[in-house]
Amino acid sequence: MKLLLNGASMDVQVGTLEALLTTQGLGDAKVATAVNGAFVPANFRGAYLLSDGDSVEILAPMQGG
Amino acid sequence: MRDFYGTTLDCMLMLGTAQYPSPHVLADAFKRSAASVATVSLRRESGRDRAGQDFWHLIRDLGVHLLPNTAGCHTVKEAVTTAHMAREVFNTKWIKLEVIGEEDTLQPDVFGLVEAARILSEDGFQVFPYTTEDLVVADKLLHAGCEVLMPWGAPIGSGLGLNNLFGLRTMRAHFPDITLVIDAGLGLPSHAAQAMELGFDAVLLNTAVAKAGDPAAMALAFATAIQAGHLAAAAGPMCPRDMATPSTPVIGKAFLK
Secondary structure (H helix, E strand, O other): EOOOOOOOEEOOOOOHHHHHHHHHHOOOOOEEEEEEEEEEEEHHHHHEOOOOOEEEEEEEEEEEO | OEEOOOOOOOEEEEEEEEOOOOOOOHHHHHHHHOOOOEEEEEEEOOOOOHHHHHHHHHHOOOOOOEEOOOOOOOOHHHHHHHHHHHHHOOOOOOOEEEEEEEEOOEEEEEEHHHHHHHHHHHHOOEEEEOOOOOHHHHHHHHHHOEEEEEEEEOOOOOOOOOOOHHHHHHHHHHOOEEEEEEEEEOOHHHHHHHHOOOOOEEEEOOOOHHHHHHHHHHHHHHHHHHHHHHHHHHOOOOOOOOOOOOOOOOOOOOOOO
């Protein structure tokens, strides 16, 4: 299925948001997630089924003022 | 000393974490200044470089309170969603709420700010709203659930200091019991001292330290100025006057003409 991951289009073979994070090497990372503009808490990622065309954001701590 | 949602701060300097020449310099600035709060943000993470994970370890080791922001958000929805993501990542109820309304000055969209503050306060967040010195907006933010207000000194990153002394002085006088933080626009330690002399409770800044030739030394200079301004406010500054009055007693002066 096609996803928009952090603004970049990609083909993936995953079912859940948690699986997507694992394939991206971020399974253990300190990140927060949103799908189609809505926050998805960490404890919901395992049950969250992604759909073709979803837009996924994976955010991590960054410098800020 | 006023509290920030039940937390008292040893140092009234809140320091940003962006734009430093290196992570080492950032850490050194915090160490030298003893700043109590670090502002942080969220950005896209790549599994390839995992830059955010290194930064997380750095700020965690600073041992300071973390104040995540919603920088770059222009709508209520963006800001609220970012706040939820920040709460999970940084494990804090604190949120520096920014809803930007105008690009040239990065002036807050105060209408969106009040709405986002209400939504987040009702959801248990402890909101630090980046606002203007407008008293009506300030009152609405308080009614929305904010217990701290953060009026701007000047546009973010400008280094201009306190642009509207009358407005800030009025705000301090109008809300004597509210915790007020000057956020943004400061360029020099003297600006921070002035803010504290006016009776503000803390100062939040980033660029003036991060872009200094020696950020750690500048951070210390700001922390020292903030302490001086705080002591001065507590000591009760004299009232200024237009005409001179001799400080040396006139009585007993010799007649030598």
